[in-house]
Amino acid sequence: MNITNASKLPLFPLTAKVNGQGHVCVGGCDVVDLAKEFGTPLYLFDEFTLRHKCREFKAEFTTCYPDTMVIYAAKAFLHRALATILKEEGLGLDVVSGGELSIAHCVDFPAAQVYFHGNNKTPEELQLALDWEIGRFVVDNFYELGLLDGLAKAKRRSQDILLRLTPGVDPHTHEYTTTGTLDSKFGFPLATGQAEEAVKQAMSASNLDLVGFHFHLGSPILETTPYEVAMELILSFAARMRQKFGLQLSEFSIGGGFAVQYTVDYKVPDVADYAQAITAKLNKIISQMGLSFPRLIIEPGRAIVGQAGIALYKVGAIKEIPGIRKYVCVDGGMSDNIRPALYTARYEAMVANKASSPEHDVVTIAGKLCESGDILVRDANLASVSPGDIIAIPVCGAYCLPMASNYNALLKPAIAMVNNGTAHLIRRRETYQDLTYLDAG
Numbered sequence: 001m002n003i004t005n006a007s008k009l010p011l012f013p014l015t016a017k018v019n020g021q022g023h024v025c026v027g028g029c030d031v032v033d034l035a036k037e038f039g040t041p042l043y044l045f046d047e048f049t050l051r052h053k054c055r056e057f058k059a060e061f062t063t064c065y066p067d068t069m070v071i072y073a074a075k076a077f078l079h080r081a082l083a084t085i086l087k088e089e090g091l092g093l094d095v096v097s098g099g100e101l102s103i104a105h106c107v108d109f110p111a112a113q114v115y116f117h118g119n120n121k122t123p124e125e126l127q128l129a130l131d132w133e134i135g136r137f138v139v140d141n142f143y144e145l146g147l148l149d150g151l152a153k154a155k156r157r158s159q160d161i162l163l164r165l166t167p168g169v170d171p172h173t174h175e176y177t178t179t180g181t182l183d184s185k186f187g188f189p190l191a192t193g194q195a196e197e198a199v200k201q202a203m204s205a206s207n208l209d210l211v212g213f214h215f216h217l218g219s220p221i222l223e224t225t226p227y228e229v230a231m232e233l234i235l236s237f238a239a240r241m242r243q244k245f246g247l248q249l250s251e252f253s254i255g256g257g258f259a260v261q262y263t264v265d266y267k268v269p270d271v272a273d274y275a276q277a278i279t280a281k282l283n284k285i286i287s288q289m290g291l292s293f294p295r296l297i298i299e300p301g302r303a304i305v306g307q308a309g310i311a312l313y314k315v316g317a318i319k320e321i322p323g324i325r326k327y328v329c330v331d332g333g334m335s336d337n338i339r340p341a342l343y344t345a346r347y348e349a350m351v352a353n354k355a356s357s358p359e360h361d362v363v364t365i366a367g368k369l370c371e372s373g374d375i376l377v378r379d380a381n382l383a384s385v386s387p388g389d390i391i392a393i394p395v396c397g398a399y400c401l402p403m404a405s406n407y408n409a410l411l412k413p414a415i416a417m418v419n420n421g422t423a424h425l426i427r428r429r430e431t432y433q434d435l436t437y438l439d440a441g
């Protein structure tokens with residue numbers, strides 16, 4: 001294997017290897033065989049990597065700050081099989097819709113470990129979550145505060161809540177995934193006095209119990225400083241609220257946003273770096289302010305599932321424009337991974353059936369959708385590629401499938417879970433019948 005292939009392999013799931021035939025293997029399975037068996041596009045998730053990431057987050061944070069609870073942000077990818085793994089690994093779950101809630105419910109996810117986020121939870125969603133007796137609602141706005149109090153009252157219950165606060169900190173990520181700045185649709189801003197008003201209202205609400213604060217700055221966050229700055233702002237506010245209203249902060253959620261390495265030259269902090277910087281700052285501020293130590297909640301999404309997932313496509317047409325560019329067209333595209341088109345996200349790619357061959361070609365991997373912006377990887381170094389080859393794109397576990405669409409009436413891909421040399425389909429590929437299945441008339 002030449003150096004370029006070798007440098008990309010660490011981006012793949014932790015079990016990735018190249019076998020004697022020069023094929024990429026994940027979870028002990030030859031991915032080229034799986035592409036044949038299940039068809040393409042195909043998404044694979046490696047169970048070992050998923051479990052490893054859950055354990056790594058728990059271990060790194062609890063070593064530095066024992067009372068940490070890791071709750072997985074379901075929006076990054078949710079499936080019953082994953083929810084079962086999370087449950088077994090003892091993680092909680094952050095959901096943002098009745099849909100995510102219902103998937104968690106399907107596997108009897110422990111309701112007390114479910115946190116309900118979102119800036120416009122409907123009365124029906126709030127009701128569903130109350131009926132299921134989930135642990136916490138992370139209240140985003142005044143409308144929700146009143147609504148939830150009323151619904152909890154009707155149930156003669158007192159519901160634990162956190163307030164989502166907007167600290168006004170820029171995490172230096174893509175503007176579409178920045179959430180903690182003042183001009184955001186999420187949360188109660190500190191700067192305008194609305195956060196204080198929310199505390200006042202929450203503490204006087206008859207059927208709500210305010211147990212903590214939450215913030216989420218954006219995603220992915222490549223530095224630890226934005227977390228530290230936001231913690232300082234929110235905890236100073238908490239100290240003021242203790243003085244003014246006697247608020248006891250028993251939970252403190254710093255949201256998600258932990259980055260993953262997408263490309264060889266894209267450097268991100270390790271889980272241990274985040275854990276050390278965040279908990280050191282937390283310990284320091286809490287001691288300085290004389291607050292009691294709250295439970296720390298973290299909400300990784302991307303960092304749990306990103307590396308565990310890979311996407312496989314089959315090469316079809318190849319168009320070379322002399323002196324300009326070589327387009328290698330695959331059988332998926334922005335319908336299964338919109339991230340390059342939406343955020344100019346960068347990925348690496350490898351020819352999965354030529355993983356030991358030198359990578360002399362520079363090509364642009366294009367999807368099959370009728371959009372010029374449907375490019376998966378621009379200027380990828382690849383082994384010499386021909387129709388029928390299988391392209392593997394690593395780090396596709398987060399935010400690809402959940403944002404997939406049926407644009408151009410493409411069928412959503414199949415998904416398989418691999419582990420210890422076996423692969424099982426966890427979602428079948430859509431069929432043409434599925435495309436009209438829900439039509440009425």
Ligand code: LLP
Nearest residue numbers: 073216219255256257258299300301302399
């Ligand atoms: N907590 C809250 C309240 C969130 O809004 C999010 C992500 C997370 C946790 C998890 O963030 P993570 O650890 O996965 O970075 N579609 C975009 C990402 C949007 C993230 C939205 N909120 C992407 O493909 O990059």
